[in-house]
Amino acid sequence: MVVVETPPRRTRHYEPVDELVLRTAGDVSPAFLRARALVEPIVESVMAPRPVRPTLVGSAEGAIGRLLLTIPAYAVGSRPLADAYRHLLRKLPPVVGIVALTHESVQDDVTAWVTESGRAPSSSIIAAPDHLNFSVWAEDGYVAVTDADGATYLLEPFAFPRYGDSLVADLVANATDLRNTQAPLYFQGGNVLIGDDFFLIGADYPANSLDYVMQGVLTPAPGESAVALVRRLYGEYLDTERELRYVAATIPVPEQRERTIRLDGQEWTEVLHLGNRPGTAQPLFHIDMFISLAGRAQDGRYRLLVGDPRRAADLLGLPLYPHAMAEIFDNVAGTLERTGFAVHRNPLPLVYLDDERTRQRRWYFATSNNALVETSPRGGGIAYLPTYGHGSWPSLAATDRANRALWEQLGFSTVALGDFHPFAENLGALHCISKYLARSPGADVRRTLP
Numbered sequence: 273m274v275v276v277e278t279p280p281r282r283t284r285h286y287e288p289v290d291e292l293v294l295r296t297a298g299d300v301s302p303a304f305l306r307a308r309a310l311v312e313p314i315v316e317s318v319m320a321p322r323p324v325r326p327t328l329v330g331s332a333e334g335a336i337g338r339l340l341l342t343i344p345a346y347a348v349g350s351r352p353l354a355d356a357y358r359h360l361l362r363k364l365p366p367v368v369g370i371v372a373l374t375h376e377s378v379q380d381d382v383t384a385w386v387t388e389s390g391r392a393p394s395s396s397i398i399a400a401p402d403h404l405n406f407s408v409w410a411e412d413g414y415v416a417v418t419d420a421d422g423a424t425y426l427l428e429p430f431a432f433p434r435y436g437d438s439l440v441a442d443l444v445a446n447a448t449d450l451r452n453t454q455a456p457l458y459f460q461g462g463n464v465l466i467g468d469d470f471f472l473i474g475a476d477y478p479a480n481s482l483d484y485v486m487q488g489v490l491t492p493a494p495g496e497s498a499v500a501l502v503r504r505l506y507g508e509y510l511d512t513e514r515e516l517r518y519v520a521a522t523i524p525v526p527e528q529r530e531r532t533i534r535l536d537g538q539e540w541t542e543v544l545h546l547g548n549r550p551g552t553a554q555p556l557f558h559i560d561m562f563i564s565l566a567g568r569a570q571d572g573r574y575r576l577l578v579g580d581p582r583r584a585a586d587l588l589g590l591p592l593y594p595h596a597m598a599e600i601f602d603n604v605a606g607t608l609e610r611t612g613f614a615v616h617r618n619p620l621p622l623v624y625l626d627d628e629r630t631r632q633r634r635w636y637f638a639t640s641n642n643a644l645v646e647t648s649p650r651g652g653g654i655a656y657l658p659t660y661g662h663g664s665w666p667s668l669a670a671t672d673r674a675n676r677a678l679w680e681q682l683g684f685s686t687v688a689l690g691d692f693h694p695f696a697e698n699l700g701a702l703h704c705i706s707k708y709l710a711r712s713p714g715a716d717v718r719r720t721l722p
Contacts (some may be wrong), residue, residue, distance in 0.1 A: 278533045278542065278633070284625045285663025286694055289353060291346035295409050295462070295699035296547040296557055297434045322453040323419035326427070328466040328511045329708045332565035332645040332653075337710035338369040342410040342440055343382050345375040345402060352694045353408070359690040360702070361389035363656065369394035371450075371709060373410075373443060375402045398447040406436040409700055410707045411560070412460040413437045414452070415510060424709060426452045427509065429459050430484065450709070455509035456490060457481045457502070462558035462704055464510075467565055467574055468713075471511055474559040475520035476552055478502050517611070519563070520553035521603045526595070527552065533633065540631040542624075544595040547699045555600040560703045561639050562601065562620060564655075566682055567647035569614045575682065576613045578605040579620025579641050584671050587619055595635060596622040618678050619671040625664065625697055634697055638668055640675035642701035652683030658692035658702040665693070 347353040361370070370391055374382040379399040386395045400406065413434065414426040426441035445452040458480040465472045484490045485498040492501040506516050527550045533542045547557040556562050562579035569575050581596035592598055601620070609615040621638045638660035647653035657676060661669025676686040692701045 278535065279624075281535055281626050282624060282664040284627060286352040286691075287350070288627065288629075289346055289350045289694065291344070291405075292350075292353070292694065292698055293407055293435065294547065295412070295704060296549075297407070299460075299547075299549065299557065322427070322455070322509065323417055323423070323425055325420045325512050326417040326425070326508075326510060327419075327513060328464070328471055329416040329418060329424070330468070330711050330713060331466045331708065332567060332647045333468050334648075334711045334713035335646050336364070336368050336644065336708060337712055338371065338708075339364070340371045340410050340416075340444065340707035340709050341373070341705065342406055342408060342437075343372055343374045343378075344406055344408060345378045347408050348374070348378040348381050350694070352691060356690050356692060356695070356705075358385050358388075360656075360706075361385055361391070363687050363689060364389070364391075366390040367394070369396075369710075371396045371398070371444060371448060373398045373400060373406070373440060375400055375404075377402050396448055398443060400443055404436045404439065406440055407434060408695070408705050409434070409437065409462075410440075411462045411700075411704045412558075414441045414707075415459065415461050415464055416707060416709050417510065424450050426450060428452065428454045430454065430456050430489075431458065432460070455505070456484065457505055457509060458484070459506075459510075460558065461707065462560045462700075465559060465563060465565055466511070466514065468568070469513075470515045470517055470574070472517050472519050472559060472563070473506065474554050474557075475518045476549075476554055476557070478506070478518060479551075479553070481505075519559050519604065519608070521555060521600050522607060523600065523603050525552050525555055525600055526597065535626070535631075535633070538631065540626070540633055542633045542635070544635055545597070546634060546636050555597045555604065556637065557699065558704075560642055561637065561699070561701070562604075562641050564618075564641045564643055565645060565647075566616070566655075566679075566684070567651070567653060570651075571614070573612060573614040575616060576608055577616050577618045577641060577678065578608065579637070579639060580605075580617035581620050581622050581637070583617055583674075584619035584621040587670055587674055588621060588667055593622060616678060616682070619674050621660070621668055621671050623660070623665055623668070625693065636697045636699065638665070638671070638693070638696055639701050640672070642696075642703040644702055644706065652685070654687065655679045655684045656687045656689060656702065658696070659688050659690065660693060660696070662691040662693060
């Protein structure tokens with residue numbers, strides 16, 4: 273057993289929420305994929321009707337028209353989580369309609385939040401039974417697509433075993449004008465980012481979808497490779513117009529591991545590379561944790577913000593720890609730039625918090641990339657950003673300011689939201705707890721901000 277001397281203790285500055293699950297809880301293992309393929313083969317005729325010409329609801333272009341939130345009872349009962357939701361609702365323009373799925377026991381509380389934000393007439397509150405255990409991660413269990421007839425669908429993957437989250441699309445579709453259907457592919461919404469004429473998918477999930485081919489669930493056309501089949505089906509089911517681009521590192525990515533450390537004379541467990549499964553090609557398990565879309569530059573290239581742990585360490589005067597994986601983020605950024613994107617690097621701090629109960633230190637990224645973004649046809653737009661200069665990490669106010677400054681240099685107005693540490697230590701943040709349901713791609717988003 274190797275005992276490592278590490279940085280000083282930083283106590284969690286909020287009460288932990290035991291029900292708040294790691295966002296990786298929705299990932300599936302190859303064994304699960306194989307088992308699902310064998311016991312529940314896909315039969316096209318029994319699947320719900322799907323869009324004829326699906327188009328993904330964008331991640332940045334135009335004004336946000338409608339947003340889905342999933343707010344379980346534990347989030348209402350937790351002060352830091354409730355504060356984050358209430359702050360978000362107050363900061364979003366009143367014209368943004370909210371669809372909120374919550375539990376029956378806290379329906380009145382969530383209704384009051386929506387009402388106090390001034391958007392009750394354009395919003396829907398859906399109450400699920402308290403025994404249904406769904407999570408705060410509204411982004412992941414589906415993608416939102418529109419069809420040529422104007423209908424909007426929540427398109428689910430073949431498998432999504434994160435507690436009751438696989439039922440969210442059904443509950444929402446039953447209570448609203450939205451529809452739901454399914455695709456014979458593996459994906460999660462947070463690993464998909466949608467630009468104006470392209471969409472990005474983190475490469476881990478196409479690799480998972482290949483397992484469906486290996487198990488005989490999907491059959492290539494004559495002369496078609498398995499890789500080509502998966503790419504074609506992502507286009508047919510998710511978006512028939514935009515170009516699909518995969519995001520991956522071309523150098524090895526470390527997997528999650530634990531080691532023993534000595535902290536104030538005691539032995540603790542330290543978790544590194546949180547959420548990274550063996551064989552991953554991504555430095556973080558979802559690309560929305562380290563990539564933001566920022567619209568077109570004047571030269572026509574699409575702008576991406578790609579997180580940079582090195583820049584954050586320099587700004588904070590901290591060591592660049594090996595487990596910050598700076599070289600992996602550099603590799604991904606370089607690949608994206610070589611394929612034609614205008615890449616801007618923004619501070620992505622690697623931080624930790626200590627759990628006194630379990631003597632565990634968990635390292636995670638305080639991501640500002642996980643934002644809500646509106647771009648305007650005239651350039652610029654609005655970026656709603658999570659913040660982290662709170663509690664045990666007041667120094668992160670510097671990276672919060674630097675991230676806001678970068679967006680403002682790109683012509684955006686910025687809206688700073690509250691403390692997102694409770695979400696980030698579970699591998700999510702602002703983008704992860706919300707889902708774009710409707711946008712106005714041609715609309716000017718320059719409007720009065722709160």
